[in-house]
Amino acid sequence: MMSDCPQTDPELVLAWRGGDELAARHLVERHALALGRYLGAAGANAAEVDDLVQDTFFKAFKGLDGWRGEGSFRGWLFRIAGNLLKDRYRQQKGRAFVPIDDHDIADHSDPAGEFAADEAERRLESGLQRLPRLQREVFLLRVQQGLEYREIATAVGSTPGAARVHYHHAVKRLKELLE
């Protein structure tokens, strides 16, 4: 269920700080789906996406003092989610990520035609897992989540200019992998 609350994120954060539990619920319902999509595409196992999303919000609400409203709340959530995923990845030594099989890589026969099939999505996912983590995250935040480079910079702890460079490197590498 998506939240139809008209209040902005900063307004809801302020209300939550004042003890309004409903404000916290609105924030979760507004961003949980996007976080789930992002974490799933970034490599989290389907079985642990729920836990990671919940952990993200729990840490966010517990550490709201760390968010001073300079960047977007959404960008800050993605930053926490990315760090949690990174921690999980380290703990499991890569087992959290979708394994890549050789047949997942493009065969160069007909790039345009390949994209027309469902197979293309699987190949894109595989290609994403081959990217450096930062490039993968920036690509997803820009393309899947529609974040501006300013928000992406908040999410990955970088600058908007660096985020833009990472994005274009990611696109270039994905095109090479999928051509």
Add this chain to the structure above:
Amino acid sequence: MSECERLSEQMPDVVRGVGNWTAGDFAHLASCALCALEWRLVERGAALGADSIVDPSAIATGVLARLAADREAPRVVRRIPWRGGAIGLVAVAAAAILVIAISGHPDSTTAVPSAAAPIAILPELQNLSDQQLEVVQASLGPTAADATPGLVPHLGDLTESELEDLLRSEGGQ
């Protein structure tokens, strides 16, 4: 900025419906294989995870429950019955150590020019007579401070009996 770069910058916005392609853009996409490939890449990327099964309402309930449990946790600690006693014991012991250190110091009578310092350390001693104070000091027994003037003894150096004496002396007996 080349036409390819301009379109590349716009793709994430257009795929989300924030912008639109012009007729000229469509013509470029039809004639440039790399831009066409990138456009399809962006379209697929935007659709990734669209079948996510995360239930935002359930997540919200879970998060709020965890936050409530987290807020409750410190209260449980405060309910531990011996915690208040332990804090009191530590406070009394700390005060007693200071008294021992001062009374055991060879220059304590000249180093403290007035009663201001003892008052600041343990105000209730101010109400005792000299005789009562001697009783209190005597009840503490010999300490490391007595043996080696100037050293502050540690509570861990005291026996159970000495600790009991300490507590009794702080009771004003």
